[in-house]
Amino acid sequence: MTQRDDLGISIQERLYPDLPCFGCGHGNDKGLKLRSYPADGFVTAEFTPWPEHDNGLGYLNGGIIGTVLDCHSAAAVMLEADRRGWPPLPGAALSYVTAGLAVRYLRPAPLHDTVELRATVIEAAEAAMTVEVELNWDGKTRAAATALWKRWRPR
Numbered sequence: 001m002t003q004r005d006d007l008g009i010s011i012q013e014r015l016y017p018d019l020p021c022f023g024c025g026h027g028n029d030k031g032l033k034l035r036s037y038p039a040d041g042f043v044t045a046e047f048t049p050w051p052e053h054d055n056g057l058g059y060l061n062g063g064i065i066g067t068v069l070d071c072h073s074a075a076a077v078m079l080e081a082d083r084r085g086w087p088p089l090p091g092a093a094l095s096y097v098t099a100g101l102a103v104r105y106l107r108p109a110p111l112h113d114t115v116e117l118r119a120t121v122i123e124a125a126e127a128a129m130t131v132e133v134e135l136n137w138d139g140k141t142r143a144a145a146t147a148l149w150k151r152w153r154p155r
Contacts, residue, residue: 010035011043011075015082016094023071034068036075036117043076045117047135053111060109065135065143068117070101073131073147076119086126091154096129100148109135109142127151 012024012035019025024034036045047068055061074094081087081095088095109115115137123130128150135143 008037010037010045011079012036015078019093021071021074023067024074032068032071034071034075034117036072036119038079039118042118042120043072043079044119045072045075046114047117048114049109049111051111055111057108058111060111060115060142062103062105062143065105065109066101066103066145069103069133069135069143069145070098070147072117073101073119073133073145073149074098076121076131076133077129077147077149080121080124080129084124084126086151089151089153092152094152096149097152098147099128099150101145102147103143103145105143107140107142110137113137115142 013026018027020027022031025031026033036043049060053061053064077096086095115135119131119133121131131147133145134141
């Protein structure tokens with residue numbers, strides 16, 4: 001995975017540094033440790049697949065694509081919640097959890113090159129947020145998703 005030290009601390013490292021999530025948690029030594037950063041109206045990241053992420057045909061595995069789309073959309077949601085003053089509720093590690101992820105695979109994604117991720121919050125309310133997120137390479141969208149996030153209320 002690409003390190004973006006030139007951009008400073010990522011959203012994940014700032015807002016949930018000890019989370020053990022496989023995709024975006026920096027508290028998981030075996031995870032992807034995705035690093036997302038605020039941009040002008042969206043959130044951006046780069047991801048470099050590992051050889052183990054092969055789909056069997058020499059391209060990036062669809063499950064890994066779904067994971068990075070989900071986890072990158074999480075960064076956009078957590079940043080939006082932080083900006084609006086919606087912290088995690090008592091007993092919750094995060095403010096929101098994934099309630100739905102509709103992924104569209106548009107064309108093969110490379111296994112050996114860095115891809116770009118872009119997420120935009122398109123609807124935001126304290127109860128739920130919706131994010132459009134894309135995985136791009138070589139100027140083309142390879143996969144896109146709509147992610148629905150709901151306020152996490154521990155029971």
